Amino acid sequence: MILYDYVLSPSCYKVRLLASLLVAGIDLRPVDFHPGAEHHSPEFRALNPAGTIPVLKDAELVLTESGAILTYLAAVNAHEWLGHDDPEMQARVANWLAFSQRLTASAGAARLHDMLGFSGDIDALRVQATDALRELEAAIHARRRRGGIFLAADRPTIADIACFPYAALAPDGGVSLDSYPSIRLWMRAIRALPGFIEMPGIHRLHEQMPEPGPMPDVVRKESA
Incomplete structure (x- = not known):
């Protein structure tokens, strides 16, 4: 399998991340997305007429x-990551895959605006990203109340991998994660998975500041 990849692309990263978690071998073919705009070249357009990344090529199969x-x-490496235990779980995974496109179109577009100078109504993009993050926060909070943390099941699925990068990188587009404790705890759970790999802007778990816990009794007494 060949992944046409750009190291700063969250969409490419989610593929690299899943491949690492599944210990699935893929060969990386770097694409000069910025500033070279290689994805608009005739050679790349012959592979993917839409001119987007990532692209996965496996023999004659091309996925864009x-x-x-x-x-x-x-499906090829670890079927349980599809969440196909029952129709309800399968539907939840599909729903989150669709939701991830909203994160891409809002938080992702805001990040492209701020980091690479892409055009866009940045105020509108940040509002849309905030709306999506609020929805994600509410869903994870509800999962936590039932004793879970992952989006579609009691274990991680491709739903979590699809949504993780653009949520984690939302601050790059001017959208803070300070108001979303459940999202931050969910991101820590993903970072703790065996085989987790990082990308620029998304670090390993041990490099994160710990989440604040309850105030110790001794501090409360001293403050009284």
């Missing part, structure tokens, strides 16, 4: 959407 690539990698 990150959700489809995640689904294919899981």
